[in-house]
Every structure is written in C-alpha cells, then in structure tokens.
Amino acid sequence: MELLDGLDVPLLPALLSALAISLTICYVLFFSRAGKGLPPGPRGWPVLGNLPQLGGKTHQTLHEMSKLYGPVLRLRFGSSVVVVAGSAGAAEQFLRTNDAKFSNRPPNSGGEHMAYNYQDVVFGPYGPRWRAMRKVCAVNLFSARALDDLRGFREREASLMVKSLADAAAASGAGPVVALGKAANVCTTNALSRAAVGRRVFAAAGGEGAREFKEIVLEVMEVGGVLNVGDFVPALRWLDPQGVVARMKKLHRRFDDMMNGIIAEREGGCGMAPGEDGKEKDLLGLLLGMMQEEKSLTGGEEDDKITHTDIKALVLNLFVAGTETTSTIVEWAVAELIRHPDLLQQAQEELDAVVGRARVVSEADLPRLPFFTAVIKETFRLHPSTPLSLPRMASEECFVAGYRIPKGTELLVNIWGIARDPALWPDPLEFRPSRFLAGGSHADVDLKGADFGLIPFGAGRRICAGLSWGLRMVTITAATLVHAFDWELPAGQTPDKLNMEEAFSLLLQRAMPLMVHPVRRLLPSAYEIV
Numbered sequence: 001m002e003l004l005d006g007l008d009v010p011l012l013p014a015l016l017s018a019l020a021i022s023l024t025i026c027y028v029l030f031f032s033r034a035g036k037g038l039p040p041g042p043r044g045w046p047v048l049g050n051l052p053q054l055g056g057k058t059h060q061t062l063h064e065m066s067k068l069y070g071p072v073l074r075l076r077f078g079s080s081v082v083v084v085a086g087s088a089g090a091a092e093q094f095l096r097t098n099d100a101k102f103s104n105r106p107p108n109s110g111g112e113h114m115a116y117n118y119q120d121v122v123f124g125p126y127g128p129r130w131r132a133m134r135k136v137c138a139v140n141l142f143s144a145r146a147l148d149d150l151r152g153f154r155e156r157e158a159s160l161m162v163k164s165l166a167d168a169a170a171a172s173g174a175g176p177v178v179a180l181g182k183a184a185n186v187c188t189t190n191a192l193s194r195a196a197v198g199r200r201v202f203a204a205a206g207g208e209g210a211r212e213f214k215e216i217v218l219e220v221m222e223v224g225g226v227l228n229v230g231d232f233v234p235a236l237r238w239l240d241p242q243g244v245v246a247r248m249k250k251l252h253r254r255f256d257d258m259m260n261g262i263i264a265e266r267e268g269g270c271g272m273a274p275g276e277d278g279k280e281k282d283l284l285g286l287l288l289g290m291m292q293e294e295k296s297l298t299g300g301e302e303d304d305k306i307t308h309t310d311i312k313a314l315v316l317n318l319f320v321a322g323t324e325t326t327s328t329i330v331e332w333a334v335a336e337l338i339r340h341p342d343l344l345q346q347a348q349e350e351l352d353a354v355v356g357r358a359r360v361v362s363e364a365d366l367p368r369l370p371f372f373t374a375v376i377k378e379t380f381r382l383h384p385s386t387p388l389s390l391p392r393m394a395s396e397e398c399f400v401a402g403y404r405i406p407k408g409t410e411l412l413v414n415i416w417g418i419a420r421d422p423a424l425w426p427d428p429l430e431f432r433p434s435r436f437l438a439g440g441s442h443a444d445v446d447l448k449g450a451d452f453g454l455i456p457f458g459a460g461r462r463i464c465a466g467l468s469w470g471l472r473m474v475t476i477t478a479a480t481l482v483h484a485f486d487w488e489l490p491a492g493q494t495p496d497k498l499n500m501e502e503a504f505s506l507l508l509q510r511a512m513p514l515m516v517h518p519v520r521r522l523l524p525s526a527y528e529i530v
C-alpha cells in the first residue's frame, strides 16, 4: 500500500490497463507464433513410430489418416518427424508459400549409396551445383527447342513399338496376348536412352551391353522403391535388416562399371553419339565435351568443373526418374480406355479424324487432339506415377495452417489423395476426361505445378525436371497405341471387370499387369515401318 500511496490515484487504472494490454499482446504474439503447436496425428509404436501402420499402399493409408486428422498430418517414422500434406491448400502452403524452406530432400540410403553420395539432381542439396545441373538438362533435353530436336527419337521408338506389336497381332482377330506396360516401357526407355547416351537399352540384337544396362536400370528402380527401415531407425542402420544397402552397393558398382565402360568408349571417339546418321549429339557427348573444355558449372570462382561423377549421377537420375514413371501412365491410360469402351471409341474417332488410317500418329498431331489430351490429364489425376511425390525436408522451422513444423521435418505430399478430394473434384473416382474439356469443371487446369489440386509432377523449385519430356512421351506413346490397335482382353475377362488394383512401391504400378491382344485397325501400309 505504501507503494501505491505515493502514486497519483488516476495513474493506477492507466497502469493496470497498460499491463493488461501488454499481456494480451504477449499472449497473441506467443500463440500466433506457436500456432496450434505440432499438427495432429495418430500415436505410433515405440522406436518404429507409425511405420508399422503404413501398410503396403502407403498413399491410401495416409489418405484415410488425413480424412481423420486433417490436411496437415503428423507422423513419426522411427526417429524422423514426418508431415503429410493431404489437401490442395496444404500442398500450396508447403510448395509455394514455404517452398524455399522445403527445397532439400531428406538424407536416405538411395542418395548415399546409389546416387554418388548425393552428387545428383534428385537427391543433391539445393544450391548452385544442383541448379546448374538442372539447367544443363533443361537446355539440352527439356527446353521447347531441345524437345523438338529430339522428337525423332520419341516418334521412332513409338513406331518401332507399333511394328513389334503389329508383328505379334493378327491382321484380323486377336493375336497372342502381350504385356502392354512392358511394350510401353521398351519404347519410353529406348527413346530416353538414345537422347541421353546415344544407344537403345532394349535393342533386339543389343548383345551383352544392352542386357546389362536393362538389368541394372530395372533393379535400381526396384531397390530404390523399397522403404528402408534403416533410414528411419539409426540403431538398425548397421544391421541393414532388409538387405537394401547391400543390394544398393552391389548395384552401384555394376552401374558405375558400366558407365565407366560407356564413357571410355566415347572418350576414345569424338564425344558424339553413334546415332543412325552419325550426327546426333546426345547428352553424354555434350557433358563430356563440357568436361574436356573444363567449363565451370556455376560460373563461380570455386573449383566447380563438371566431373565424371556428375555425369554418371545425372544419367542414373534420368533412367530411374524418367522411364518407368512414363510407361506406367501409358499402361493406366490404355486400361482406363478399355474399361470405358465409349471413351475409347471417342478417342479413336478423334485420332482417325486428325491422323487418318494410313500412318501412325506424329507429335505434330498432338495439339489437335483435345479429347486425347483430356484422357491423359485424367489418367495423371487418378493414377499419378509417384503418389507421394518425392520427400522434401524443412531446412528451418516454419508455420503451416497455424501448425509449427520443426526444422528437419520430412514432408510428403499426397498427390494421389489430393486429386481424389471430393471438395475439388466432383465424382472423384469416376474416370471422366470431359472435366478437362472446354466448358468442363476443370477446363483450364494444367499439370505443371500451378494448380495444386493436380500436381503429378510436384511443384515449386524441385518440380520434376523432366516434366516436358514426360508429358510428350506419355502422350505420343499412348496416342500411338490407341490409334494403331483395338485391344481385346484374354478369354474370360470383360472390360467392366478389368482389375484396376494398385501395387505400391515408390511408383504407382498396376497390381495386375495389363495383358491384351492387339488387333490392327489401320491400313496395312501404316504398319510397314522400316
């Protein structure tokens, strides 16, 4: 009271008000900074966290969990904190608003043991070297000009695919059954390998080298898709309980030996690809040329010349990220059309009107195929090749939807779940290409990372580097198949009962490969491909 005695009485309420205001400001500042705290999520197991709850089809499990816990879901994989973006709004906040903070990928055994200790584009740290390597790819493979220059490879491989299927098919009626995904994979892999290293991986008479290349590419994709428990539980890393690291190391040695052989062969020549006309310059030739000229990658002072390791890591990336991703979509697209005969007929009528029946599709035809383009978009929506995208990692703390996301948190974006959100997509499980046509509900939506309801290639700084190639390759391959053949299912199967179940690894493949009888539908001259 003595203290108050000295105070001028009108001052007291003023002081109390000031105190109350200060406390309110502190409270508001504190809680707006901390938001609602960490995002919600299910309790996990000791040590393993939520890993045992993921099941075989992780994207589906996470989709269900997001419905329960909300669009920003928190999990624990071993010792790693993981958040899952399960709505377009959440994806936009991570990949647009906070993209700079999520432009690195978390460490993992694939990056370490296969991708030359993160010296590649997919796993490499965000920075000048990563940017420079992406630019090299963009300029020489994926720019509009490079894409046009390399168009011949894609069209040629699509024609060769038609020829091999036509040889298998009967002139009328059903011939032998073929695995459509495999045929598409030969096409997409060969087109890319010709552009990247000047040779076909799957050559009919390719000899030992081609066989080795093919085996390695397939196994890298398989082992890269395994969720390695040792990545999340450091105590188990040395044990390598699934044998994943041992396989990766062995595979890496094989890939490295093979690439050393290809490079040595090339360095003995002039750095040019042994293309059919002897003039084609592939990416490998260009990169080796840059290395010989000791070109700086970043234009900086430091020692940043391109090395053999950079080249090998990049070639590995292209094959792993750019072949199966592409052919899988083609297989899903044809399966959806077989399941919907009315849509297949509409697609074939459009193709016939634009291309005719005397030749196969060329890339110049593609801009005049709005319905077929919509079919491809709808396939990317329902069957995105990488349903959980590729993981990112928070390089600093940030706040998303009011939740605190600590530094080091891993981010998964459920591309698959977002594209099935009924709030965004009417009848989301229906295969309905017309939604992308003029006058449809999503006429202006594209796949290039601007519309967060549909981001099969991811978004932001680390959006798929091969988006433009992937889109073109998928469209020309699928259009060629749909135009050149009718597809009959093996005896006992009917279109309406076609099995559309998903298998899960890192890639969204069909649980049951699509087996079909191709039946020719063009004039005989269209199949005379030399």
Ligand code: HEM
Pocket (backbone or CB within 6 Å): 121, 122, 123, 134, 192, 317, 318, 321, 322, 323, 325, 326, 329, 384, 385, 386, 389, 390, 391, 392, 456, 457, 458, 459, 460, 461, 462, 463, 464, 465, 466, 467, 469, 470, 471, 474
């Ligand atoms: C058509 C099918 C394809 C799909 C659906 C697809 C999807 C993706 C996705 C979702 C990512 C992660 C993006 C992110 O973190 O936001 C990615 C990254 C990447 N993709 Fe693709 N991709 C496809 C084809 C290709 C092709 C044809 C190539 C190359 C020839 C390629 C090369 C890459 C590379 C190098 C990255 C890593 C980019 C980085 O980290 O900077 N992809 N892709």
